[in-house]
Amino acid sequence: MESQTFKVILLGDSSVGKSSIVINFCEDTFSTSIESTIGAAYILKTINNGNKEIKLQIWDTAGQERYNSLTLLYFRSSQGAIVVYDITDKTTFERAKLWIREIREKEEQKTTIALVGNKTDLKERLVSTERGSKYAKEEDLLFFETSAKTGEGISKIFLDLIKEMPKNNVDMQKSNENYKELENDNYSMKNVDKEFVVKKNKNNSCC
Numbered sequence: 001m002e003s004q005t006f007k008v009i010l011l012g013d014s015s016v017g018k019s020s021i022v023i024n025f026c027e028d029t030f031s032t033s034i035e036s037t038i039g040a041a042y043i044l045k046t047i048n049n050g051n052k053e054i055k056l057q058i059w060d061t062a063g064q065e066r067y068n069s070l071t072l073l074y075f076r077s078s079q080g081a082i083v084v085y086d087i088t089d090k091t092t093f094e095r096a097k098l099w100i101r102e103i104r105e106k107e108e109q110k111t112t113i114a115l116v117g118n119k120t121d122l123k124e125r126l127v128s129t130e131r132g133s134k135y136a137k138e139e140d141l142l143f144f145e146t147s148a149k150t151g152e153g154i155s156k157i158f159l160d161l162i163k164e165m166p167k168n169n170v171d172m173q174k175s176n177e178n179y180k181e182l183e184n185d186n187y188s189m190k191n192v193d194k195e196f197v198v199k200k201n202k203n204n205s206c207c
Contacts, residue, residue, distance in 0.1 A: 005055040006165050007077060008158070011099045012084035013092045017118040020148035021084065022060045025158055028151070047162070054162055079165045080112045082157060085132075087117040087145065088124045093132070100139060112164045114142040114157055121147040 010018040019041070023029060026045050047054040059078075083099045085092040096115065103111060115136045117127060129145060136143035142160055146153035 002051060003053040003055060005057060006079045006162065007057045007059070008080040008082060008161060009059040009061060009078045010082045010084060011061055011096075011103070013086075013089075013095045016084045016086040016089075016092050017148045018082075018084050019060050021082070021116070021118065021146065021154055021157070022058055024148045024151050024154045026058075045158075047158075056158065056162075077108060078111060079109075080114070080161045082114045082116055082161070083141075084116045084118050085127065086119050087127045087132075088119055088122050090126050093117075093127045097135070100141070112142070112161055112167075113139075114144060114161055115139075116143075116157060117145040118148055120145050120152060121149045 010022065012018050022041075022043060026043055041060040043058045043060065045056045045058055047056065081103055083096045083103075085096040087093075100113060100115070103113060115132060117129070117132045132145070133143050135141075142157075142164065144153050144157050144160075146157065148154065
């Protein structure tokens with residue numbers, strides 16, 4: 001079976017729901033007591049599409065400001081980045097813009113970036129869909145709004161990244177001339193391995 005690997009990193013402030021998005025995608029579950037990430041957590045997710053095996057190396061990074069320099073080290077050689085903000089917190093949206101600026105400055109190759117407004121299940125929205133969409137369009141980003149609690153929009157983030165990432169890398173594109181577009185009803189997913197690179201902080205929780 002033909003195999004292809006992509007490295008994807010999640011960035012964003014603490015408590016915006018990065019870990020919940022990853023866990024929802026990989027395990028189809030949600031918990032209100034997820035432990036805060038220290039440094040980064042690594043999860044390998046495999047998606048099977050016919051005769052093609054797509055391996056996603058997903059790096060869930062810490063959102064605390066004191067880890068920012070460390071987080072950017074994990075970004076090296078990433079083909080995709082998911083920058084998450086909380087739609088009920090304007091500050092996290094402004095911080096997402098800073099993360100995107102950092103990516104643009106540090107990227108070694110053109111990186112496919114997805115801007116994600118999380119927590120659509122909450123009523124206290126402070127960042128409108130239009131505002132997020134407008135910024136994403138200006139910066140040439142993929143844009144999604146999701147709920148890690150209900151699962152709304154989660155799979156689409158990763159599937160759309162898989163479609164777009166090869167287009168941003170010439171060598172990768174050459175090796176995937178026959179790459180077939182993934183369709184939601186034409187794939188199966190399995191979590192083949194889950195390795196936490198660093199321990200979680202058991203004294204804190206985040207969603």
